[in-house]
Amino acid sequence: MQYGALSTLTQPQGRATCGVDSEVPVGIGVEFAGPVTGTIELVNAASTILARGRLHVIAMLPCDRCLEKRPVELDIVVNEECRLAQVDQPTVEGAEDAEPIPILDADTVDLSELVRQVIAVNIPPRSLCRPDCRGLCPHCGQNRNEGSCSCDEEQVDERWAGLRSLLDQ
Ligand SMILES: [Zn+2]
Ligand SMILES: [Zn+2]
Structure with missing residues (x-):
């Protein structure tokens, strides 16, 4: 230059x-x-x-x-x-x-x-690909913009399991 x-x-x-x-x-x-x-x-x-x-x-x-x-x-x-x-x-x-x-x-x-x-x-220090980027799954690294992973289902299952045990009492 x-x-x-x-x-x-x-x-x-x-x-x-x-x-x-x-x-x-x-x-x-x-x-x-x-x-x-x-x-x-x-x-x-x-x-x-x-x-x-x-x-x-x-x-x-x-x-x-x-x-x-x-x-x-x-x-x-x-x-x-x-x-x-x-x-x-x-x-x-x-x-x-x-x-x-x-x-x-x-x-x-x-x-x-x-x-x-x-x-x-002038490089922006922080930026997102889009405002509602869903990021990566912290468990398996799956890009959540491209699809959900089975980790989500397992977590939901655990939560339901806890709720179920409450209902059972
Ligand atoms: Zn992104
Ligand atoms: Zn995952």
Whole structure:
């Protein structure tokens, strides 16, 4: 994700528009369906480089209840401070970092760390495949959206057995 915009960005007030259409940078910890696309405009604001724009990507996220993966579209507004410094080894911990994001790889502008951090913080922490997802059976692991298992029947049987013994008394 490299751009030859460095000579422009080192100028005061220099700006560059970067079209994004690339593989999602590694290190986010979830799967993606297809590339990340969008546009990021970089502006030299004296002490930092401001990055503004939008990114679009489809994450394959597991449901919190049934663990089934399904595509979740992320439409991300980018508004970050960056600095013309070397991108080091990417780490997921960097996502919480309030430091301006480095965007330099040798002598080219490299937006991969910016894009990685912006996507990482925009992954929804909890989500369901549908509001009424029935989840997994805690006994046998059956996905209850796809059908019920015999564990349910046994539990019902036990309850009826208890009720029956009460009635018998
Ligand atoms: Zn689910
Ligand atoms: Zn079961």
